[in-house]
Amino acid sequence: MAPAEPDEVAQSTPAQHVQEEEAAWRAIVAAVLGDGAELVSVSRYITDSRTYRAGDRLAKIRRIDPAWPADAGMEVEAGFLRSLGREVDYTQRDGWEVSVQDVLPGSTFSSHLFDQQETSFTTGDRVRVLRSLVPELRALHRQGISHGDLRTDNILVEGDAVRLVDFDRAARTSPRRAALRDWVGIGGSPTPFWKLAAVSLAPKSLTAARRLRYQLVKNRPAAKVAGEPRDVARLRDAWHLAEQSAANARGQGLAYYALSYRGRHLSGERAWPLRWDPIAASVDFTGKRMLELGCNMGLLSNFAKMHGAAETHGVDHDPTIVDAARTVADAFQTGSTFEQLDLMGSERWEERLSGYDLVTALSVVHWLPDRDRVLRFLARHAELLYEGHDELPDEIALLNSLGFDQVDVVLRTERDRHVLYARRTGG
Ligand SMILES: C[S@@+](CC[C@H](N)C(=O)[O-])C[C@H]1O[C@@H](n2cnc3c(N)ncnc32)[C@H](O)[C@@H]1O
Numbered sequence: 001m002a003p004a005e006p007d008e009v010a011q012s013t014p015a016q017h018v019q020e021e022e023a024a025w026r027a028i029v030a031a032v033l034g035d036g037a038e039l040v041s042v043s044r045y046i047t048d049s050r051t052y053r054a055g056d057r058l059a060k061i062r063r064i065d066p067a068w069p070a071d072a073g074m075e076v077e078a079g080f081l082r083s084l085g086r087e088v089d090y091t092q093r094d095g096w097e098v099s100v101q102d103v104l105p106g107s108t109f110s111s112h113l114f115d116q117q118e119t120s121f122t123t124g125d126r127v128r129v130l131r132s133l134v135p136e137l138r139a140l141h142r143q144g145i146s147h148g149d150l151r152t153d154n155i156l157v158e159g160d161a162v163r164l165v166d167f168d169r170a171a172r173t174s175p176r177r178a179a180l181r182d183w184v185g186i187g188g189s190p191t192p193f194w195k196l197a198a199v200s201l202a203p204k205s206l207t208a209a210r211r212l213r214y215q216l217v218k219n220r221p222a223a224k225v226a227g228e229p230r231d232v233a234r235l236r237d238a239w240h241l242a243e244q245s246a247a248n249a250r251g252q253g254l255a256y257y258a259l260s261y262r263g264r265h266l267s268g269e270r271a272w273p274l275r276w277d278p279i280a281a282s283v284d285f286t287g288k289r290m291l292e293l294g295c296n297m298g299l300l301s302n303f304a305k306m307h308g309a310a311e312t313h314g315v316d317h318d319p320t321i322v323d324a325a326r327t328v329a330d331a332f333q334t335g336s337t338f339e340q341l342d343l344m345g346s347e348r349w350e351e352r353l354s355g356y357d358l359v360t361a362l363s364v365v366h367w368l369p370d371r372d373r374v375l376r377f378l379a380r381h382a383e384l385l386y387e388g389h390d391e392l393p394d395e396i397a398l399l400n401s402l403g404f405d406q407v408d409v410v411l412r413t414e415r416d417r418h419v420l421y422a423r424r425t426g427g
Pocket of ligand 1: 247295297361
């Protein structure tokens with residue numbers, strides 16, 4: 001065999017980039033926390049920053065980026081946390097920054113507001129959280145510290161106690177400036193208190209405002225970063241579209257998934273590796289034709305294609321998110337196809353879309369007014385990847401009733417739901 005040309009060696013495919021990225025993370029996480037650490041979150045703003053948990057230890061890890069200003073590093077954040085009396089162990093190793101601290105009790109304000117499992121939170125509870133935050137913020141400002149990013153998932157709620165976390169946008173300034181920045185956003189804060197209050201008290205009206213904003217900005221391309229490779233630039237375009245779509249969390253203007261690719265971080269509400277890694281470990285996509293219902297940004301279709309699927313097709317009723325999914329396919333050059341389709345619409349799409357080797361319906365059936373229509377469609381197929389929002393035994397019973405005699409749990413999500421791999425073995 002002829003030796004490979006240097007250019008051939010240097011040019012990795014998108015699929016190789018994806019695998020290299022995950023291998024790099026696995027290595028640093030194992031070095032810091034040992035085996036079995038679980039990915040808890042991925043930063044929306046800071047390049048390549050993730051938080052992992054093992055037992056009661058929490059490690060925030062970030063690839064050192066020489067382009068990042070020195071006063072915005074995690075060491076600075078660790079300093080802020082220490083001035084609030086929290087213990088943080090900060091180190092740098094092998095090109096990564098790592099800060100380790102104990103897990104704090106409580107769950108995020110966003111999980112109380114937006115997650116299905118925690119919907120019992122009343123308007124009174126929301127007001128109580130906002131009120132409890134006022135003395136916390138005042139104490140911070142007296143020290144001349146502004147938090148700078150009062151998003152609902154930077155606030156931990158535990159009974160009556162409220163704690164601020166994630167100080168990666170904090171700044172040290174005068175008490176007056178700190179207060180102006182956090183209360184009203186003067187001096188640069190993406191989420192000052194008034195916005196936090198608006199999101200937590202009136203999420204529905206904000207969603208409407210976001211749709212309107214999308215109408216105004218949809219033709220504007222994502223900000224370009226000079227010299228970026230084409231695949232990364234196209235992914236930025238896709239994320240920009242996804243941020244404007246109505247197919248993600250209310251009031252946050254965030255894409256549904258966060259992804260690190262070739263050392264760049266694309267912000268999102270949920271960490272894609274958290275979902276993809278266990279799916280890739282359980283499902284063999286090789287040579288299969290796959291249909292993805294409620295595909296959102298189409299990451300599953302695109303990644304399945306990069307992991308050997310013969311053909312993938314995704315459908316979603318939101319036109320903007322379908323544009324985003326197509327743009328992801330263009331970035332990764334996968335050839336995955338997508339279409340806008342309302343599963344509840346008048347078209348009898350069932351005939352046209354029957355016959356795929358594998359159908360996926362992850363967190364979509366739950367949202368449909370006529371679930372039976374889609375469940376009948378799923379029952380026509382031999383292999384199904386499914387995520388519902390009910391208790392595990394009920395989900396398994398449902399899939400059994402559709403004729404799937406083998407049902408395996410692929411993953412329990414960070415939202416406490418199960419992704420199930422269901423098959424008809426004919427046994
Ligand atoms: C919670 S997201 C899940 C996305 C993706 N399946 C995943 O698990 O990451 C639900 C998706 O279903 C889509 N959806 C909701 N109702 C739909 C309908 N009637 N027809 C098609 N898609 C729908 C939404 O636009 C959204 O992208």
